[in-house]
Amino acid sequence: MDQDVIGPAGLHEARGAIEELAPVLRRAASLDPSTLARIRIRGGRASVMLRLPFGVLVGRTVAAQAPDEPIDVVVRAPELLAWLDGDAPDPPGSRDADWRGGLPPVAGWQRVDTVPDHVIRNLVRSGARTLQQAAERDGMPGAQPRAEVTDALLDSVVLTVRAEGGLQAAITLRMVSALTRMGFLPRGSHAGVDVAGRWLRVAAEYGSVFAERGGLNIL
Numbered sequence: 001m002d003q004d005v006i007g008p009a010g011l012h013e014a015r016g017a018i019e020e021l022a023p024v025l026r027r028a029a030s031l032d033p034s035t036l037a038r039i040r041i042r043g044g045r046a047s048v049m050l051r052l053p054f055g056v057l058v059g060r061t062v063a064a065q066a067p068d069e070p071i072d073v074v075v076r077a078p079e080l081l082a083w084l085d086g087d088a089p090d091p092p093g094s095r096d097a098d099w100r101g102g103l104p105p106v107a108g109w110q111r112v113d114t115v116p117d118h119v120i121r122n123l124v125r126s127g128a129r130t131l132q133q134a135a136e137r138d139g140m141p142g143a144q145p146r147a148e149v150t151d152a153l154l155d156s157v158v159l160t161v162r163a164e165g166g167l168q169a170a171i172t173l174r175m176v177s178a179l180t181r182m183g184f185l186p187r188g189s190h191a192g193v194d195v196a197g198r199w200l201r202v203a204a205e206y207g208s209v210f211a212e213r214g215g216l217n218i219l
Contacts, residue, residue, distance in 0.1 A: 120191060
């Protein structure tokens with residue numbers, strides 16, 4: 001964490017901006033009640049980062065009135081929602097020590113290509129059918145396949161995009177599944193595929209999904 005930022009106590013001042021991030025918090029908390037949310041507010045922007053059970057980071061950034069001091073704090077998403085909903089009198093306590101892993105950069109992204117939403121939805125549906133078939137082969141119709149089978153399928157590359165000059169990015173089923181499960185991709189829209197260093201981003205209208213280089217094949 002940065003040393004020049006304030007923690008949960010400063011969230012009172014930024015409550016309005018955090019409320020704009022509540023839909024993302026709710027979806028993530030519904031997938032995993034123990035989800036951690038990293039709230040960062042500075043320079044007229046408020047953002048939240050959450051790590052889903054899918055093994056990817058998701059985030060959303062909105063315009064925000066700059067607080068007196070920058071904010072960078074990790075809290076439990078359900079506890080933050082309880083405060084926003086009026087079920088808790090104060091913001092939750094800091095969980096900074098529980099945050100694992102780095103964060104994608106704010107700047108420096110290069111656009112590789114854009115993908116229509118119907119292409120992404122078809123990929124997700126196809127992946128769901130493959131998971132269902134894998135469960136049936138394991139003799140578990142209607143259930144989830146074995147964890148190692150699920151992980152292998154989620155890590156499979158379902159789309160490769162290329163830009164002029166040879167820039168290329170491979171997108172996994174894990175990433176597109178997270179994009180649709182979080183409701184980031186409205187119908188009739190497009191998602192942008194961007195790269196920055198070791199990071200890959202699939203950016204949609206209501207939020208983005210991030211993954212690191214491992215298993216991505218970014219050239």
